[in-house]
Amino acid sequence: xxxxxxxxxxxxxxxxxxxxxxxxxADRVYSLHxxxxxxxxxxEINSGSQAMLGSGFVVNDGNLIATNYHVVSSKVLSPExxxxxxxxxxKQHEFEVLDLDVVADLALLKPAQINDDSDSxxxxxxxxxxxxxxxxxxxxxxxxxxxxxxxxxxxxxxNYNGYVEDRFLPQIHFSGxxxxxxxxxxxxxxxxxxxxxxVATGGNQIGFLxxxxxxxxxxxxxxxxxxxxxxxxxxxxxxxEDTTTKMVESxxxxxxxxxxxxxxxxxxxxxxxxxxxxNSKKExxxxxxxxxxxxNNGSRVYIDSxxxxxxxxxxxxxxxxxxxxxxxxxxxxxxQTSHALPGNSARKKDVSNYKxxxxxxxxxxxxxxxxxxxxxxxxxxxxxxxxxxxxVSNDREDQVLMxxxxxxxxxxxxxxxxxxKFMEQVxxx
Amino acid sequence: xAIILQVVNRSGQVLHTARYSKTRIKxxxxxxxxxxxxxxxxxxxxxxxxxxxxxxxxxCVDCGSENGVWINRPxxxxxxxxxxxxxxxxxNIGKTTIRVFTTNHIVVPAALLSAWEMFYSQVxxxxxxxxxxxxxxxxxxxxxxxDNPAMSQxxxxxxxxxxxxxxxxxxxxxxALIGRTFKHDGRFAVHFAVALIAIIALQSYRIASPIIAFxxxxxxxIPWLETAVYxxxxxxxxxFSSTLATYMRRAVKIxxxxxxxxxxxxxRFIASxxxxxxxxxxxxxxxxxxxxxxxxxxxxSDEFLDQARLIYQNDEVExxx
Numbered sequence: 001x002x003x004x005x006x007x008x009x010x011x012x013x014x015x016x017x018x019x020x021x022x023x024x025x026a027d028r029v030y031s032l033h034x035x036x037x038x039x040x041x042x043x044e045i046n047s048g049s050q051a052m053l054g055s056g057f058v059v060n061d062g063n064l065i066a067t068n069y070h071v072v073s074s075k076v077l078s079p080e081x082x083x084x085x086x087x088x089x090x091k092q093h094e095f096e097v098l099d100l101d102v103v104a105d106l107a108l109l110k111p112a113q114i115n116d117d118s119d120s121x122x123x124x125x126x127x128x129x130x131x132x133x134x135x136x137x138x139x140x141x142x143x144x145x146x147x148x149x150x151x152x153x154x155x156x157x158x159n160y161n162g163y164v165e166d167r168f169l170p171q172i173h174f175s176g177x178x179x180x181x182x183x184x185x186x187x188x189x190x191x192x193x194x195x196x197x198x199v200a201t202g203g204n205q206i207g208f209l210x211x212x213x214x215x216x217x218x219x220x221x222x223x224x225x226x227x228x229x230x231x232x233x234x235x236x237x238x239x240x241e242d243t244t245t246k247m248v249e250s251x252x253x254x255x256x257x258x259x260x261x262x263x264x265x266x267x268x269x270x271x272x273x274x275x276x277x278x279n280s281k282k283e284x285x286x287x288x289x290x291x292x293x294x295x296n297n298g299s300r301v302y303i304d305s306x307x308x309x310x311x312x313x314x315x316x317x318x319x320x321x322x323x324x325x326x327x328x329x330x331x332x333x334x335x336q337t338s339h340a341l342p343g344n345s346a347r348k349k350d351v352s353n354y355k356x357x358x359x360x361x362x363x364x365x366x367x368x369x370x371x372x373x374x375x376x377x378x379x380x381x382x383x384x385x386x387x388x389x390x391x392v393s394n395d396r397e398d399q400v401l402m403x404x405x406x407x408x409x410x411x412x413x414x415x416x417x418x419x420x421k422f423m424e425q426v427x428x429x
Numbered sequence: 430x431a432i433i434l435q436v437v438n439r440s441g442q443v444l445h446t447a448r449y450s451k452t453r454i455k456x457x458x459x460x461x462x463x464x465x466x467x468x469x470x471x472x473x474x475x476x477x478x479x480x481x482x483x484x485x486x487x488x489c490v491d492c493g494s495e496n497g498v499w500i501n502r503p504x505x506x507x508x509x510x511x512x513x514x515x516x517x518x519x520x521n522i523g524k525t526t527i528r529v530f531t532t533n534h535i536v537v538p539a540a541l542l543s544a545w546e547m548f549y550s551q552v553x554x555x556x557x558x559x560x561x562x563x564x565x566x567x568x569x570x571x572x573x574x575x576d577n578p579a580m581s582q583x584x585x586x587x588x589x590x591x592x593x594x595x596x597x598x599x600x601x602x603x604x605a606l607i608g609r610t611f612k613h614d615g616r617f618a619v620h621f622a623v624a625l626i627a628i629i630a631l632q633s634y635r636i637a638s639p640i641i642a643f644x645x646x647x648x649x650x651i652p653w654l655e656t657a658v659y660x661x662x663x664x665x666x667x668x669f670s671s672t673l674a675t676y677m678r679r680a681v682k683i684x685x686x687x688x689x690x691x692x693x694x695x696x697r698f699i700a701s702x703x704x705x706x707x708x709x710x711x712x713x714x715x716x717x718x719x720x721x722x723x724x725x726x727x728x729x730s731d732e733f734l735d736q737a738r739l740i741y742q743n744d745e746v747e748x749x750x
Binding site: 286287324327328329330331333334337339340341345347354355356357359360363364368370371373374375376377385388394395396397400412416419420423 | 717
């Protein structure tokens with residue numbers, strides 16, 4: 001009886017204890033920093049209405065505000081059309097973008113230089129957040145701060161779940177509800193140190209954070225760099241270029257393991273950071289067998305709502321029709337391969353139209369293909385291109401192998417290197 | 430010695446010819462005339478034509494008509510009382526045109542029977558019609574089979590086949606009606622056969638066009654080729670039928686036959702303007718043909734890589750907005 005009573009007591013304490021701790025921590029975290037997290041409003045100057053809402057928090061020596069790039073993207077891309085407004089201690093202040101990391105989705109804001117800059121110095125922004133130095137453990141409690149849906153400053157409790165697996169661009173998986181408007185807010189540990197920056201939601205208690213190291217790098221670069229006059233757009237272009245070049249280099253350096261696809265061989269998963277899928281279909285009635293597989297890097301670099309980049313994908317598609325007339329097979333393939341699209345989205349103001357090279361090519365792997373290679377140039381970042389490749393074999397009467405890739409935001413040099421390697425990876429058995 | 434009168438319509442077609450072995454011919458609406466007209470703008474006794482047996486000259490006498498008599502040559506003018514008319518000349522009374530001839534007027538020699546006459550009589554033979562119907566059926570079937578070799582889908586071709594035959598029948602019917610009106614010559618079978626031949630040509634083009642386009646490396650040229658083929662066929666068929674069924678002069682006929690092809694060209698032109706707009710899809714080559722029909726010479730991959738370099742030199746990059 002006594003044993004039973006004791007066990008019940010212990011269970012009760014075990015159950016209640018975390019609640020008590022959470023109550024304390026969330027409360028403490030909030031009270032410490034409630035004056036250092038702000039709502040960021042992007043206002044369209046002509047109409048005076050808000051175009052975007054996000055969150056931001058005080059960093060460095062209390063003189064800078066960190067947020068997501070995607071919160072302030074319209075200001076970066078069309079500075080004359082938008083204004084960044086932050087309400088601090090009941091007063092609206094105008095801010096401007098000091099620096100950004102478009103790939104990690106971070107931006108640093110500083111008070112706007114208004115004609116007499118005495119005013120801008122005097123904004124009291126509250127206590128700066130400390131950035132976590134040590135690694136956070138998987139499972140540790142993390143509190144995400146921000147202003148979801150414009151309903152007021154909110155603390156969301158969740159767990160730190162480490163880096164998202166198999167991503168080239170690191171992101172932290174946070175098990176907690178991050179909602180629109182919280183973007184750019186800090187996610188802090190129990191000691192109120194920033195471990196990540198809210199960036200996206202995967203729905204159903206799956207949130208994503210930008211690792212704090214990225215913010216640390218951005219801040220230190222600004223402390224060290226004397227010349228901050230470099231155009232933000234030029235910096236963005238360079239950041240995209242560096243990232244996509246590293247990605248493609250990592251692909252080029254890897255072994256390209258071959259795997260059979262019907263009566264042909266084609267590469268499978270080349271590196272860990274691509275997600276792959278496959279499918280096959282055999283229809284006895286219409287006597288056709290199809291096998292497809294493809295991989296992509298699963299993430300894109302956001303530039304603005306209609307334009308993203310940094311996307312890499314490749315795909316193979318094999319069809320065999322032993323009983324069909326050859327003309328039917330090629331008619332079918334004409335249809336099946338006529339609708340390929342680039343993997344990223346872009347508009348007229350972002351990119352030029354595609355230009356294509358269409359050739360019949362005898363590959364050294366002794367497979368004859370009709371190969372189409374198309375490029376379009378970025379208008380803001382002139383060193384960058386989207387490239388599109390599709391090659392369809394046309395040397396066998398009863399089977400066809402298609403290979404395809406798209407790279408977004410790459411330089412001429414690296415995409416040509418990729419093209420050279422990619423083209424020759426397929427062969428008939 | 431006699432006077433010959435031809436009543437012609439506004440386009441010069443002869444409606445009625447009569448020979449009068451008299452030296453004075455009366456023309457008008459009244460029943461006592463030699464040539465009785467029903468034109469309400471003609472007087473009961475409108476004119477008289479008088480033939481001088483010695484000089485062979487014809488004089489036109491206005492019998493005091495309400496609307497007068499008009500002669501076109503040398504300049505259109507109203508006859509004042511009496512005027513000489515030359516053989517072959519036309520006179521206008523009311524809304525009626527009459528050509529006047531003397532018996533020794535020399536008529537044009539006989540026209541040669543057109544080489545097409547042979548063709549007309551051949552294609553209107555039942556055996557040929559049947560052959561064309563069968564050929565078209567086979568072509569649609571072959572095209573349908575190549576599109577989808579799973580035989581289960583072939584029943585879907587029935588509406589297409591019915592529609593095409595119905596279209597050919599309507600075409601033949603409409604032109605037969607026009608022919609009967611203008612030339613009193615229907616010739617349904619010829620028009621029907623011509624429509625079938627055109628549809629057969631289009632079906633054959635569907636089979637041949639990927640091969641042509643692929644081997645010529647036409648990527649964006651295909652739509653224009655298509656417009657040319659369709660427009661050319663429509664022109665040829667309509668030209669043929671209008672020659673057979675009407676008396677249109679060549680220039681009029683050509684402009685008439687150009688109407689529909691011109692619409693094709695305009696539509697294609699509008700589409701080509703649109704294609705200069707921003708396109709999400711790369712304009713890559715889409716056609717594939719089987720190895721047996723692939724006559725395109727391939728290049729080596731190194732050569733391809735060299736050429737790939739060139740398409741990065743995109744000229745249309747301009748900073749807008």
